[in-house]
Each structure stands twice: as C-alpha cells, then as structure tokens.
Amino acid sequence: MSKQRFNLNRAQVVDGNFVDFVRGLVARGVVRGGGDVVDDATGLTAGDLRELFESQVVVRHQDIEARLMRARDEGFYTIGSAGHEGNAVVGRVTRHTDIAFVHYRSGGFMAERSRKVPAIDFVRDTMLSFAASTEDPISGGRHKVWGSKPLFVPPQTSTIASHLPKAVGAAMAIPRAVRLGVDTGMPRDAIVVCSFGDASANHATAQTAFNAASNAAYRHLPVPLLFVCEDNGIGISVKTPSTWIEASMRNRPGLEYFQGDGLDLIDAYRATKLAVETCRAERVPVFLHLRTVRLLGHAGSDAETEYHSWAEIEANEARDPLLASAKLVVDLGVMKPAEVLEMYEGVRSRVADASRYAATTRKIDSIAEVVSALAPDSPDDVLKEVGRIVSREKRVEVFGDEEHLPENGPARHMAALINQGLHDLLLKYPEATLFGEDVAKKGGVYHVTTGLVKKFGLARVYNTILDETTILGLAIGAGQVGFLPIPEIQYLAYYHNAQDQIRGEACSLQFFSNDQFRNGMVMRVAGWAYQKGFGGHFHNDNSIAALRDVPGLVVACPSRGDDAVKMMRTCMAMARVDGRVSAFIEPIALYMTKDLYEPKDQAWSFGYPAPGESIALGEGAVYHDDAGDVTILTFANGVCMSLRAAKELREAHGICARVVDLRWLCPLNEVFIAEQAVASGRAVIVDEGRRTGGVGEAILAVLQERCGGNVSVRRVVGVDSYIPLGGAANLVLPQDRDVVVACREIMGGAKPSGNKKRPTRTASRG
DSSP, X not given: OGGGTTOSOHHHHHHHHHHHHHHTOOOOXXXXXXXXXXXXTTTEEHHHHHHHHHHHHHHHHXXXXXXXXXXXXXXXXXXXXXXXXXXXXXXXXXXXXXXXXXXXXXXXXXXXXXXXXXXXXXXXXXXXXXXXXXXXXXXXXXXXXXXXXXXXXXXXXSOSSTTHHHHHXXXXXXXXXXXXXXXXXXXXXXXXXXXXXXXXXXXXXXXXXXXXXXXXXXXXXXXXXXXXXXXXXXETTEEOOXXXXXXXXXXXXXXXXXXXXXXXXXXXXXXXXXXXXXXXXHOOOEEEEEEOOOOSOSSTTOOGGGTSOHHHHHHHHXXXXXXXXXXXXXXXXXXXXHHXXXXXHHHHHHHHHHHHHHHHSOBOOSHHHHHTTTSOOOHHHHHHHHTOOOXXXXXXXXXXXXXXXXXXXXXXXXXXXXXXXHHHHHHHOTTEEEEETTOSSSOOTTSTTTTHHHHHOXXXXXXXXXXXXXXXXXXXXXXXXXXXXXXXXXXHHHHGGXXXXXXXXXXXXXXXXXXXXXXXXXXXXXXXXXXXXXXXXXXXXXXXHHHHTSTTOEEEOOSSHHHHHHHHHHHHHHHHHHOOEEEEEEEGGGTTOOOSXXXXXXXXXXXXXXXXXXXXXXXXXXXXTTOOSEEEEEOTHHHHHHXXXXXXXXXXXXXXXXXXXXXXXXXXXXXXXXXXXXXXXXXXXXXEEETTTSHHHXXXXXXXXXXXXXXXXXXXXXXXXXXXXXXXXXXXXXXXXXXXXXXXXXXTTOOXXXXXXXXXXEEEOO
16 A cells, blocks of 8 residues: 555545455355355345445445546535445345435445335436436435435435434334324334434534433333444544543433444444344334444545545555455355456446436526425415315314304404414314424413313323424424424524524425425414513514525514414415425514504404415505505514504604505515505515614615615614613614604605595405
8 A cells, every 4th residue: 555655546545455455365265155144143144245245335436436527527526435335234224114314424325225126226326416417316406415215315415413303303203103193104113214423423413312312212202213323533634532422322311322343244234233123123212333434535625634644544544344345255255356356347337337427417507497396386285275174073172162163252362363273273284293392281481382282182282302403303303204393482582593403404305305305394483572571682582584594484474363373374284285394483572462552452353264264475464555655564563563653643644654564574575565665655664673684674675676766765673782671672672653753754845645544454465
C-alpha cells in the first residue's frame, strides 16, 4: 500500500488494494455448495454468505462509480457506504415488510433488501438516483435518497438523526394498529428498522428518540424498534471515543443492547439475528451496535488528509470489510480467489453500464415538475370527503341523544365548538388518533379535548411525555403506517423546539418520494398572543414565521368557532385525500370569547355547523363587503379587533371599512387578497405578529406585485419584541385604537362614503 500513500484518489487506492489482496489469497481444499451451513450458530449457508458478499461488492462499485460520475458532471452525490457494507446483514435478516428509516450509508442494507423483491434492479435504480434522473423510481430525480415503496423504505436524505423520532412513532403505531384494526400494509409482527451513525447518536433528536422508546418500554408499552448504530468512530472529522456508544447505551432502561463486528459478516450476522429475533418476539426496542470503518472520507469532496495522517488513512483502509469478506469466503471454501475477482469485475461492468445509461436519461427541467409531488391539491375530492357524513345513529351514540347533537345546541365559544368538532372527526375517522401533553383526562390546558378519552379510549386519545419532538415524531411515524394523527402542541412557542420534524421530515416526504409515501396529519397548536396576565415568549407567542416558510405546509388560523370546525374538517380531508400536513393554529385568547362589541352581547358565539359544511383551502371571509372606503386585511385576534374598529369608524367618523378574515395563512390566497384591496383602493394590514417576519410582510409583497401603485397600504403590527407581563403587553401588541388611527390616516383627505350598513359576511376563494 505504501506506493499509493500520497495518492489523493483513495477510491482508486481502495479498489487496487482489493484486487491485489484477492490475488494473494490461497484457496483452501474444502469446497462448499450453496446449501452448506457455514455457521452452526445461525444456520448461515454458503449461498447466503456469497450473496451478502456480492451485495457488499455492488455497493462498493457504486461508490467508486459515483465519484467518476461526479468528475464527468453526470452524477451529483458522493456520500457513500464504503466501510459500512456490513449493514447488508440487517437487510438480510429483516423482512422487506419491516418498515425501515435508514441513513445515507445504507447501500449494503438496500442491496440485500432488494433481493426480496426480484423485480427490483438495485444497480440500475441506484445509478439513476446518483444521476438525478426522472426515471429514479423513488424520488423522480429530486434527490439521491435511499428509499423504495415496494421495500417499505421511506426516503431519507442526509439527515442528522431527525428520522429517529418518527421511527419510534411507527414502532408504537404498529401494535396500536393491530388493536384498532388499522391497516398498515405490514404483518402484525412487523418491526421498525432505524439506522444512523455514532456521531448522530449524540444529537438531541436522537436522544429524544432513545428516551421516548425507553420510556415507553419502561411503562411496558410495546415498541418493536431496531435501532442500528453503525459506529465508524468519527463524524466527518470529529472522533467518537471508542467506548462511548457502548457506555452510553448498554444499560439504558427498557432498551436491549447487542453488539457485533460490522467488518466480519458472520459475527455481524449472529448479533443482528439475535437482535431482530428479540425485537420481533418480545416487541421491545433493541439497540444493535455494529462497529464499522469509514473509507473514502465523508464524501467525495472531503479532504481527509486535513484531519487524518497518511498512516491513519492506510490503517483504516487495511480494515476494509471487503478484504475481510473476500478472505472469509475463500477460507470457508465458498469461493475461489479467481471467482472472487470474476464477480468483482463483473459487478464493475454492471455498475458502469447502468451509470452510462443513467447519464442519458432525462432530468427534471421545469418548476412544475419539481414541485408536482410537494403539495397535492385535489379540491373536488377533498370536498367530497368532507361531505362523507357519519350516520346520525353513530353520532347520537357519541353525543348522547338527539338533543345533544351539537348542531341542535346553543351558540357557543370556540373552545366548545372545536371540542365538538373533534368528537365528530374521531368518529368519522377510526384511524384518527389525538395525542399530546395533558390531552386525555385533563382535557388539555384549555379543556379543548375534554371528554374525548372517555368516548374514544386511551388507544386513540392519549397523553405523551413532555417533549414536542417526540409528539411530532409519533405523528409522522403513525402517519406513515396508516393513521391520521392529530398531535397537539400545547403552545405555539413549543413548536420551535421541534420544528425540523415538520420542515425536514413531515413536509419533505412526498417531495422526496415523488408522492409515493405520505404522512398526512393535522397539528393542532394553541397560539397567538393577547392572553391577559401572561408574559414571555412561551405562553404569549405571536410568531408563525417558522411555519410559513415550510414548503407544502398548510397553515390554518380560524378566528371564530364555527369557522374552526369547518376548517378542521377540510384539513382532515386534505390529510386523508392528499396526504397534506396542516398546522391548525387556535387563538388562545379567543377560546372562551363569547362577546364582541360589549359584555354579554354574545356576538362572538356561534352555532355548530351541520356535518358536511366546510371552508375550502384559501377561502376567506368578508365582513361588510359593500364598504368601499378601506379594506382591513387580517386574521385570528385581528378579526375581532378590526370589527370593533370598523364599528367605531362607521359610527364616529363615517368611514366604512370592509374587514377581511384571511383564515388560511399559508398558502395565501393572493388573488382574493388583491381583489379585496382593489375594491377600496386602500388596505390596512392588521397583523398581530411582529413587524419583522410576520404575515404582514407577505401580504405587502402580494399587494405590491399584484396591485402596484393602485392600492395605498398601511400596516398595524406588533413590535419586534418579546411580550412583557401584564398591561405592558398592550404596548407591543396591536390594539383596536391602532386600527382606527391607521384607517383614518390612510383615508387622508378622502371623503368617506358614509355607508352606515351593519356588517355582513360573505366568503370567497378568490
């Protein structure tokens, strides 16, 4: 190896090392047939071992070819599996119906799992993925991902442990599905496989997943989850202490620990078989620790010489698992050295042929094609789904009797109507589950979920541990195995603790799988400000910027109870029909609000909308739609505020303002916004969020692009500040008076119309 010491092309070196090494091997006298057992402890046969070795060789040549493709500008991804090829044993021992969330060095696993579905051409498919080809069967050319619909492998990109919480969610959902009769598409004894590296195991998201799985097992809940830690001792350039993973995971409560040598196929097979059997039979979380080595650097662009000496690089290359496997198959009489080289070069040719073909295929060439799988939108089918009504008899059974059907009851505030709406939705969707902190017996902090657990049981309405990453991970995993989750995030600011679960995992799934995998859900979030007596940024948060920039996410925000029920019906229908992920923001300050203009006027109490009624995505509401002086564009708490301001403007100043409730904050209905602004030529944006990063900025951009100089605009927004305690909160949040002042200012010297009609409400999608 020393003659190649200073060769920076380590793929070339490793390739040459293998060929030279095999040429130096000496065949043993014994010759084994494919059915001969080579390991009595596991029953591993010579045929099994030969195929495992071949999978390792396939993945190695794919890694080498990926670098050649990159040099030719024909490929776009060089993070490979070199040194980790031993994970092929996990693909061998598990079933292809065990859903798997894998990391980016899982080529060996995928090669072996592909054998279980003969129609799959793993070599061709992988090279198509490297080339970003539209023929790539998993992502359609959007990214190089390991994934396959027939192999039950949802796509993963270069994640840093963000996939672990949803693996826990899927594992906990499988036994729940058996209990509830939800079809997961997997056998009843299926397990979940989740692989990651040693460096990722330190990430807060990984620790969340380990904790959640351990906590559940500690409480004797079934969690059939196989964690596979492929420990190569380094994270890009930062070393992991050699005993750290074992020391931190071996004695974790509720978590079974197994260790194997990922550089030795037989030892790895023994450990993996025992780990899988334990997980499947006992339905417990298992931590399989496979020791591996990283070859060829972190990726093709990684200059490993910056942090490793030449001696260290060569020492790692000497531990190449393909060298060990070649020696193993020769020593056991499974293959002769010449046969090894013949197979090695044959695979090289297959990979090169597939690479040449992939380079000739079409690549994505339009925006429409890029985003086609991101956010499916089938409004007619969604409307039809909303109109699918549960029988009256079943509803009477849930609500008690005819008299207690909510549509027969009195007008009520938002919290009560949402509660009734959730009863209806859980009845309509037997695959729906609702969960979060305190949602069961307590009924949530604001009692919005009161009574649901009594009606639908702990299998469908349950409390989680106090961790938002876990809550959303449970939702994503459950969504991927057939459930319709309704996770609750207790306060808007708590979402920020776990936002990558929505951005990086939930909303990316359809994009990276070409809409083959879905995890539709409705994330309920209690939010916004104006809570009297609360300060700080946790209980009085007024920012949804981290939601609005998530591609494909629907952000719904009702201002009144009947709207909330109808919008939630739409969100659930979109989750079921199109796999959409929605954030349903419920204004805390409006939960119990009954009055609008004066105490006990009951003007903000509403009747329960009849089953089947809904508000379509993008459909806004217009109050006083014949008013032509000024248009107030707003949402949530801003609607009540603006209606009160409009009343004062009309009665005290003769100014007639139409008040527009946007309802849907992402995606914004740009046509509708522009139409309402043009109707008066003057627009006041009332945004309870902050000046920077608020919805108001987006509305301003819409008006500029669509209306140009034809509409005068003012903003009433919150101050760029955290919210202080007590009355000081009103100093940084918009108030009724601010809206009045802004409307009068924008009128300037214009003559008011003097229209004195009372507000009416119409709806429009634009």
